[in-house]
Amino acid sequence: MVAVIGIVAEIKDGERRVALDPPGAGLLVDAGHEVVMERGAGEGSGFPDPAYERLGVKAVAREDAWGADLVVKVKEPEPSEWAHLRSGLRLFCFLHLAAVPELAAALAERGVEAHAFETVEDQQGRLPLLAPMSEIAGRAAAVVAAGELAAGSGTLLGGAAGVPSGRAVVVGLGTAGRLAARGLRGLDATVTGMDIDLDRMREDSLMGLVESTRTPTPDSVGEAVADADVVVGAALVPGARAPTVVRREHVAAMHPGSVIVDLAIDQGGCIETARPTVLSDPVYVEEGVHHYCVTNVPGQFPRTASRALAAAVAPAVEELASAGPGGRLPGSCNVRDGEVVHGAVAEAVEAARGRE
Ligand SMILES: NC(=O)c1ccc[n+]([C@@H]2O[C@H](COP(=O)([O-])OP(=O)(O)OC[C@H]3O[C@@H](n4cnc5c(N)ncnc54)[C@H](O)[C@@H]3O)[C@@H](O)[C@H]2O)c1
Structure with missing residues (x-):
């Protein structure tokens, strides 16, 4: 036709x-x-x-x-x-x-x-039309987070001699999360990856994309996030509203001026305090934490x-x-x-x- x-x-x-x-x-x-x-x-x-x-x-x-x-x-x-x-x-x-x-x-x-x-979906159940944008959003997340952290707590992710590097947590190690982890590692941050899929965590560890991995339970998420300068949300259940993995009380325990980039915001967000923002006004501060929750991150590239x-x-x-x-x-x-x-x-x- x-x-x-x-x-x-x-x-x-x-x-x-x-x-x-x-x-x-x-x-x-x-x-x-x-x-x-x-x-x-x-x-x-x-x-x-x-x-x-x-x-x-x-x-x-x-x-x-x-x-x-x-x-x-x-x-x-x-x-x-x-x-x-x-x-x-x-x-x-x-x-x-x-x-x-x-x-x-x-x-x-x-x-x-x-x-x-x-x-x-392709034959393996992957999402081939979402993947290219997730790739770009993941790469962008590291850049955006590093820049916003300068405006927030004033921390440089890579640290300096005698000063430890910044800590990042990536929730969801799919296409977007992996690229975010890789970008954050490239900036010499110490990166923890969290996913419900053990194979993904195993592969990412082996590939050196993350220093450590943790299964996301309320306690492990609370501990990892409280210590983080940057949290990137990238958890997805295809078609569904994003699972809420990081709760408000976890965000409230972060250091003032830390940064959240919730890429999953286009599916409702996987961080409880996230709400959609736009490219012309991308950041708001809640619980003392800078939130970047733009629903069309690749639109700027x-x-x-x-x-x-x-x-x-x-x-x-x-x-x-x-x-x-x-x-x-x-x-x-x-x-x-x-x-x-x-x-x-x-x-x-x-x-x-x-x-x-
Ligand atoms: N904001 C933007 O501009 C933008 C751009 C592109 C993609 N995205 C979004 O980023 C999100 C991730 O996309 P993707 O292509 O990387 O997805 P993906 O399917 O490749 O990866 C999602 C990962 O989340 C994991 N996951 C599911 N439930 C979880 C939970 N409860 N805790 C931890 N991990 C969990 C899955 O196991 C999987 O590894 C999607 O919501 C997508 O729409 C946003």
Whole structure:
């Protein structure tokens, strides 16, 4: 089946990524689809319209890009974009509905067939469309934490002769957590890794990504976090709301001016004191601890992030477009025929409604 595929520009605070770079969009044209893009959608990532037009993509007005059969974007639609949601539309982007149940309701009420990048699974149960962004967010977490620690307690992670290095705790040793641990180790911090998966902890120890590992129990988390200059949250249960691993009392026991970077905030956060922030105002202080809880960390590295995202996303878009309405990739479909149809997402959305 041939589809009209629309690439729309992002409007979230500080967001400069585009879902498909010119090679990614060109791949869809070569597969026989008609591809339209909102004029200027690639500008923030350094891809001007002519770079797409040369490959057969048509630059059109925003309304026309949203009018395509299958709309592809990076972040979940902001409330001001909900006017574009209509029956028959197929949408493919990051949705993170566990953290925004009101968007799940809007998609269902308006009859959108909504597919999420973050729940697409490969044959091994891994998340190939989330991984490239987790990689970037993990690397960024180390840089952000080190910078914020200067503003907070004034600690340099690497220490100095006669002064011990700073301590970091990474909760969740998946793609994001491992890259954060590696970055923090690169800055000579002393890093403890925590995960419920013993194999991951064993591998990370062997690879030297962390000095030590601990199974996360309330006591072990309390001890490790109380001693930490930096805590990075990166625990994920696919589709579900993030597990609360670090409790408020653990945060309250940290040294004043220490830093929390909760990457899992896009799924609701794995640190109790975390709440979403935006790139233009990324940090707040609670319990004396600086919290950086931006939901679109890779958006500030658009050139790298858009290329990495497009390389993973373009073949998936092609498959979804060719399959036509009702077609899906393993794990992709979150909302269809007025219902949340992904098991873990449906459970999380239901639980969030119960809390309201
Ligand atoms: N804020 C951002 O801009 C941004 C960008 C990219 C990714 N993320 C988010 O980062 C998070 C991690 O993504 P990922 O790709 O690394 O996931 P992943 O699936 O690769 O890794 C998640 C890890 O969490 C572990 N885990 C699950 N429950 C746990 C618990 N109770 N305690 C400790 N560990 C636990 C899992 O065993 C796994 O090792 C996700 O929420 C993802 O959406 C955020």
